[in-house]
Amino acid sequence: MLGDRFVYVAISTILAFSYYILPQKNEHYPTCPTVEIYRPLNYSENKDILDKIINDETFRNSSLYKMQQAIRINTTSFNDDLPLDVGNNLDKFQHFTKFHNFLKDEFKLVYENLQLNMVNHFGLVYIWEGSNTSMKPLLLMAHQDTSPINLKTLNQWIHEPLSGDYDGKYLYGRGSGDCKNLLIGHLEAIEELIKIGFKPRRTVILSYGFDEEISGFRNENPKFIENIYGPNSMYAIVDEGGVSLMNVGETKLAVVGTAEKGYLDLSISIEKQGGHSSIVDKRTAIGIMGQLIVEIDNNEMPTYFIDKNPTFYQYVCLAENSIDIDTKLKNDIFNSQIDQNANENVRNFINKDKYTAYAIKTSQAIDIINGGEKINALPEYVELMINSRVAVEENITIAYNKFVKDTTNIAERYNLGLNVQMAYSDEIIEVIPATEMGKLTIKPITMLEPSPITPIGDKHWEIFAGSIKHLYEELAYPDSKVVVTPGLGTGNTDTKHYWNLSDHIYRYRPGVLPSVNANSHGVNEYIEFDSHLQIIAFTFEYIQSVDALDD
Incomplete structure (x- = not known):
């Protein structure tokens, strides 16, 4: 009898103690929207292209040159009281014209194959027309402008703010992380797709505003796009944001802003x-x-x-x-x-x-x-x-x-x-x-108001999150394990002007460091250059993956 009581007490103690030792999930608890690696259907045909983007020194140097040229062009936007229509204030934004000329000279295949629309003088909307107009277009976003450089901090910059200096690992300068790397990465990826003869079924739209850093009040790109395609007309919208990669102990998280x-x-x-x-x-x-x-x-x-x-x-x-x-x-x-x-x-x-x-x-x-x-x-x-x-x-x-x-x-x-x-x-x-x-x-x-919340757990999420997982675990960091999760953007991006166009808005930029940790808006802004190459590889694959999926 005493032995039975001892066993009972021992079991009770173990069960109570195990609450603090073993993970306890209740049956009503939501689970992580886990995804498997997602590859485009023709991945095996393009492995060499992806290997070139991630690892080839010649490609790296060519891509680096493009980014350096982009950083060296001043595209600062300043707070002011200008009206939404900049028609009477063209001189305030004229420096963007130099950036536009650079894009035209550097990305000839994009300009030959995509239709460029100049919106409100300085906004850029490129349309790569798909063969199946019944499919909702994919909308990729970034912004051309950068935050101002405080002249009182110039002596604190290790590299000149518009230098585009590169030390073999890091690229320095205003806009390197926020977010010329995303804009240039899109265009590089599309040129690689054009080179392999890819012709989209699903229309791809690139939308680049010029005043995101001052809340985007002059950004008329979304109105232009909606006038052509209508409300809720985009398959998905992808813009900057999210946490590229973060380590919590031994766990790597890629946090997508939903x-x-x-x-x-x-x-x-x-x-x-x-x-x-x-x-x-x-x-x-x-x-x-x-x-x-x-x-x-x-x-x-x-x-x-x-x-x-x-x-x-x-x-x-x-x-x-x-x-x-x-x-x-x-x-x-x-x-x-x-x-x-x-x-x-x-x-x-x-x-x-x-x-x-x-x-x-x-x-x-x-x-x-x-x-x-x-x-x-x-x-x-x-x-x-x-x-x-x-x-x-x-x-x-x-x-x-x-x-x-x-x-x-x-x-x-x-x-x-x-x-x-x-x-x-x-x-x-x-x-x-x-x-x-x-x-x-x-x-x-x-x-x-806080934004609408992007659904998770559907096919859209499976492809987007699975593509991120593939990028990190098989292309950029083989044998690593990365958990892709939804997350919250604590700041605001230009997507706030695009809510009417899609329920699926993903705020995520592949890379190693979140821009906030790489001094965006501050002194000595920089990126680890591998991050830029990862943007190109992700965009190259993601466009193909959603193109193969019927709505």
Whole structure:
């Protein structure tokens, strides 16, 4: 009897302990949308071409020359107040003409076989007409423009910003990673396809805007394409974004952006009586604005871990495939949708690192503050400008109301009036009447809801993700294992203008490093040049794979 009890206790202890040792999946839990390697039907015929793209030194040097020439042409876009129609402001964008001439000279086969349409003067839309017009076209995107170079940082650049310097492994210069490598890679891939006599059944469209870095307000390419083909007319859309390759312990993840966060710019201003700075209230307008900044920073946005967000599947895939992450974390991921404590543990883990945290919460970046005119005069008007990237679990109204609440707290604390312009409204509401101390005003400036979410687990995903897997595991890094997962774009790409054209939008650029880790927008932007060759190989194969598939 005592022996039986001992056995019972031992078994119970083992079972309880195993919860923390062995992965525990519940039966209602979604699984990773795992794919197998996907190769084009005629892969065996083109193995030599792919080997040339990835490994041939002559091809590498030729491709390098093209990228260096592209980087050396200045295609900066600047923030300004120009209207959407640049017809009256051609001089502001005239430097793009040099880039266009370079493309025409360098990619003669593209210009002989594809139809080029100049849209709104500087937008480029190339159409490679397919033989079967009943098939939805494939749309490949990039952008021509680059972010400005801060002249005050020139002494920090190891290589000149437009040098295109190459050290045998890395290529340096503005646009190397964001994203002339993608644009040039597309054109190189298509020239390779033309050389082998490939003629598409499915039309291929290349769309390159010229002001993505300033939100793409002048990008009329999507309207042009929709006018020809209609809404929801594209088989799929592929643009920059996603995490090229990331290591989580021993696991390599290729994270495809299947959604993007929303975008919100807002302004908060304070008007307060001025005067000589020798006689001052306890806090000036700038001092009160400082308190508001503290209020905003201290009231952090909530975190989420639910299957509405593609990040959820990214961590499911990690839990299913990793051999070295903490077993307790694996269990918590598996049980996060039925166990509140497990969910919190996963959120806390993701939230520890700023490079992963904003995939599960809305960001709030205090970027600009203006106020004060003279050192001995009290400031009468101060303005704060905030940029927020809105979580897919929320919407613009939810995020904006958080800032309204913070502003209300400060208005009440310092006996100020409060005017609020609500999201999607021109009306300004006087929430608290102005007092002798002054008033606060909060207004939205730019609003974009979180994007629609691309389906996963269908044939579209099988081909796209499987092609990535083939690129890495068989072409670029033989014998490696790469897990391709859905993920979330924490920034915004030009795809925000193309939502009406397809349900299948993939934000992914093959390569070794995500552009954010390669100093895009910053000092010493660079790429590992192998990444560029991988773009060419992927595009070469992906166009063929979707061409062989009937809608």
